[in-house]
Amino acid sequence: MDFASLTPTRRSILLGAATSAMVAVSGLSPAIGQSPEADRREANKAVVRRLIESVQRDGDFTLFEQLFAPDYVDRTPFGDVPPNRDGTRAIYQGFRSAFPDWRAVIHAQIAEGDLVTTHKTYLGTHRGEFLGIAPTGRETRFEVIDIMRVRDGQITDHWGVGDAAGLLRQLGAGN
Structure with a gap:
């Protein structure tokens, strides 16, 4: 059957029936609301975004606490x-x-249970001493993937993988 050749009415009926069947089979919640688990995952992602945007970027260490x-x-x-x-x-x-202008670009953020995984790129200009390396004035960027456990609105655990070697190369270490 050529779907494009169907009249608009028949196409609408078929699309509506297919959508209803997919919702029934998948057990999706109605579009008007999310499940409590989905709400909790979104809240956990928001905690990690607040960390990245308000603490890391803006230096709000009261919020850190x-x-x-x-x-x-x-x-x-x-x-x-x-x-x-x-x-x-x-x-x-x-x-x-x-890196006084230290900031992150979030590429992806995924939540499962109480874990939030974030893939991001940190950017910043090297204006102060870092790991014994005098300021170079160089623009830097490095990739990081973090997993944070969030319980009751607080971060309890962290696992991370970052390109520290790449950052050090950008600062001239090891050259």
């Missing part, structure tokens, strides 16, 4: 900093000091 649970653990800590809130705060402050 609210977003990170007291028992937070960084499962892949950066360098020799402690794998807790103090260590993560120091990392963010170090990046902001070395």
Whole structure:
């Protein structure tokens, strides 16, 4: 059957029936609302976006205290900093000091259960000392994929993979 050759009325009836069948089979919620689980995933994604936009980019460390649970653990800590809130705060402050215009472009964010995965590119101009490297004035960019566990509106765990070697090459380390 050539779908395009059907009259508009027959095409509308077939599309409506197909859509109804897909909704019934998949168990999707009505379009007027989401499930509580979908709402929770969206809320968790919003927590991570607030971290990226308000803490990392804008330097709101009062918000940092609210977003990170007291028992937070960084499962892949950066360098020799402690794998807790103090260590993560120091990392963010170090990046902001070395790259005052530090910001992220979020490419994708996926939530499943209480985990939020974010693929992003960090951008910034090297204007302060970073890991013993004097300011170069160079524009930098590096890719990161983070997974954060969010419970009751707070980040409790972090796992991450980032192109630290690429960042250091951009700053002239190892050349």
